[in-house]
Amino acid sequence: MKTLAVTGYKSHELGIFDQNHEGIHYIKKAFEKRLIPLIEEETEWFVISGQIGVELWVAEVVLQLKEIYPDIKLAVLTPFLKQEENWQEQTKEYYQHILSQADFVESITKRPYESRAQLRLKNEFIISKTDGLLLLYDEEKPGAPSYYLDVAKKRQEHDEYPILYITPNDLYTMIQEEREADPTYWSD
Known part of the structure; x- marks a missing residue:
């Protein structure tokens, strides 16, 4: 794989309304664990649409991994222009910070929001x-x-298109591994 689409839940779907929520740490660690072998197998581009939540957290992971793997790239393909227009100011600043570091940023429909069809076109x-x-x-x-x-899945019907998952079990395992790696965990 040379290019990989990466997505997941919006932050509110996970009940995460604060960038300091401890769950973000584990989600980012789980993606890092999955991305490193893919990078080492020559995946170069990671493509997101810039959704608030998992996609932006993955963008942070990719940008951090660029320090170790300088050839990887982040693309942000938004469904429409100004997708952040109605977001809270702090979220807009966070989003703009991610976009400023991405290797490629473009709007797929090249116009502001008009309909849900733009979201389908993005996918x-x-x-x-x-x-x-x-x-x-x-x-x-x-x-x-x-x-x-x-x-x-529709693409898989006529083309080889791998779908890789990070599941709640993967997150649970990540949390357990990290807790068990803490020396104080075993002293209780």
């Missing part, structure tokens, strides 16, 4: 331009990532 476009999909996903709580997943 179809990103899946058509990438070699695989990595997503944080819980089959019991479909949410936003299910739209990407549906398009990816």
Whole structure:
């Protein structure tokens, strides 16, 4: 895989309303753990749409990994112009900070929001331009990532298109591993 679409839940779908929430740390660690072997297998581009939540956290991970793997790149393909227009000021600043460090930023429809069709076009476009999909996903709580997943599964019907998952079990394992690595964990 040379290009990988990466997505997951919006922050509110996970009940995360604060950038200091401890769950973000584990989500980022889980993605880092999955991205490193993919980078070492020559995945170069990581493509997101800039959704608040998992996508922006993954962008942070990719940008951090660029220090070790300077050849990797982050692309942000937004569904429409000014997608952050109605976001809170602090979130806008965070988003702009990510965009300023991305290697490629473009709006797919090149116009402001008009309809949900732009979101569908975004999913179809990103899946058509990438070699695989990595997503944080819980089959019991479909949410936003299910739209990407549906398009990816349709592509799989006629094309080799790997779909890689990070599941709630993966997150639970990550949390347990980190807790057990803390020497004080065993002293209780």
